[in-house]
Every structure is written in C-alpha cells, then in structure tokens.
Amino acid sequence: MSIDVGARLRSVRLIYGLSQRELARRAGVTNGLISLIEQNRVSPSVGSLKKVLDGVPMSLAEFFTINVEETPQIFYGDDELVEIGSDDVSLRLVAARRPARQLTILRERYAPGAATGDDALAHRGEEGGVVIRGRIELTVGGTSRVLGPGEAYYFSSSIPHRFRNVGREPCEIISASAPPTF
Amino acid sequence: MSIDVGARLRSVRLIYGLSQRELARRAGVTNGLISLIEQNRVSPSVGSLKKVLDGVPMSLAEFFTINVEETPQIFYGDDELVEIGSDDVSLRLVAARRPARQLTILRERYAPGAATGDDALAHRGEEGGVVIRGRIELTVGGTSRVLGPGEAYYFSSSIPHRFRNVGREPCEIISASAPPTF
C-alpha cells in the first residue's frame, strides 16, 4: 500500500554503488538520515528526499516511477484484451491484470455515431493513437479534425478532448496513454 | 531550481476544483497543512504528500511528472507518421516532431521473414501492442509465441525481446512504449 521509499532509495543507492556515507556526503545530509530512510523509520520531507536524490543524481519523478520489485511479467494474447467500455464505445485494455503498468494500451471501437460522451474528457498525461478502420472526428481544445485509416494523433490529455464516429461504419483505433488512465 | 511543490499542489487541487478544506477532508489531513504546503512554508514529508494526493487521487510519480506550464500541442494526421525503419521492418513514429514526448507510438510493418535483428533488444521501460494484420512471433526472455490479428502483448522492455514475421503476408502492429525509445 505504502510506497516503501526505503527500499526504493536503497535500490537506487546500490545501483550507483554508493555507501550510505558516500551518498550522504554528495547529498549534503547525514549518513544517519540515509539509514533511517532506508529502514522506513522516518518519512523524509520532500525537500530532504530531493537533496538525497540530487546526490545520485535522479529526479523525484524518476524515483517514484522506478519499479523496485522488477517482476518480469509478460502478457500475451487475446485473453489480455479486457472489455471496459459501453455498448457504443468498446474499449479493450491490454494487460489489464498487470499491476503498476506505465502504459494504457487500448483497442477502441466506436459504433456509427457513437462518441466518448457529451462532456469533453480531460485528465493527466499524454495520449496518441492510430486509426485502423473507419472515420473518427477528434476534437481537442476547440478544434476538430476527421481522421481516417492510417492516420494518427497525439496530444496532451489535459486539453479537453472528445472522439466521435462520423462515418457509417464502425471505427477502430489503437491508442496509448501514459501515465495509465485505466 | 527547487520543485515548487506548493504551486504544483495548488494547480492539481484547482484542476480538480477542490477547496483546501475539501481536499484536506478527502486526504485525512488538516486544511492548515494544505495551506502551508501551497505557500511552500513547509516541505511536507513524503508520507503526508502521499496522503494528500490520495485524496485527489494522483500518484507521487504523476505529481512530480506534471508540467505546470503545459504547452498545449496537438499533432494530427498522416504527416506525423515519420518513417524510421529499414527495408524489411518499417517503423512509423507518431508525433515525431513533438519535443519531450512521454510516449512512443509506432506503426510497425514487418515483411515476410523480417525480424528486429539477430540480437534481442533490451531497454528501459515497458511496451505493448496489438497485432492488426499478419502473424508475428514474439520472443520475450526465452519463451516464444505467435500472435495473430486482434491479439495483444505487454512486457517489461528490459527483458530481451525479438519480433519476427513468421507468416507469408506482411505483418502490421501498433505498439506503444514508455518512456520513449525514439
């Protein structure tokens, strides 16, 4: 549940082949603090954690992104396409069972006339995709464009956006987004 | 230089349309703490920052990844599919011109018999994709499997991996990886 900052810090320190004292010296903190953090006996302030990571160097974003356990896991096949959409808009998620994915990959299918909703979507991250079949109208931040098979798109997910199938046949898209939205 | 945790938190809170008190209630902390953090008058412990973000909800990784300035940029269409592959393996990159992408999205085309190379690939991050057409043999960490249209895959890119078209027709895949490899 918790982040296990201690294990993360220990693993990055060892990756860089540093002792607690050496890292402490580079970071301008005490070795004792490194020890306490690695044992999870304190929850460091963001300020001191940043100082520590500056000694490596590594950004806070990277620190919280790295996967410590490194559970090599492979997901294959049709089974991994888990349905999460509605009737008109079918979303199939790749590797849904995998914990802590860095990516959401979807096969999206829009029935003729179907759309992602009346309100535009807006969330963190970036997303993009490629149209496989059919024609889709993509509205991003006020401007619209119709995309056909083979065409692609990419934008910041925080800009309000909406998809709508304006063709007479079903439309299919492969999309990806990071950080994961599902 | 510093991270300006305060401004980040404030912008996140406002994106979600919450007051300091409402966020505090959801997070299980006091409104005063939210106020102090947003003014950068304290450097919150990782533990409390996590509690706060759980109220949104947002991960620490996302929190430190978000770009406060947010340059809205949209990439559309066929133009954005930039060719980067060889003769047998064609890779077209979505939104190649966009700086600092968080995602690599590729349309990959393998001629019959073509492969990603004699040596297996291994790099940081995660990747996945969906087969659109043809049949591809995917080898990840010693085990192989042949995937057909509609099937999907997902794995840690650090595991050595290799793609090979084992069918008689061209194979097409839409893939995504993060962090970006191209």
Place this chain on the structure above:
DNA sequence: ACAACCTGTTTAGCATCATGGACGAAATGA
C-alpha cells in the same frame, strides 16, 4: 594481535512538520 578504516545502526537533542482551533475576508441567503 592490533590499528586503521570501512560498513550500517542507534540515540539525545534540536529543528521542522502537522494538528486543532481561532481569525478576518468574501460570498450566499433570508
């Protein structure tokens, strides 16, 4: 054996964070 150095851990005390409540300003409603 012994010293000199390394490792990570522990502890007392001080600095900082986090709480609960009080405060004034601004908006809402009767």
Place this chain on the structure above:
DNA sequence: TCATTTCGTCCATGATGCTAAACAGGTTGT
C-alpha cells in the same frame, strides 16, 4: 442588514524529521 457559510491564513502545541556523535561488526594490512 444581519446571520450563515466558505474561503484561505495564522498560531500554539504536540509529533516527527534530521543532525551529530557514538556504537558494533566486518575487512585490510602491518
């Protein structure tokens, strides 16, 4: 107008992070 609600900020106090120094165990070298 006056009461009520909600906003963000501020303050005293208790909780916790952080430092400096001591400690125990392991390795190297003389």
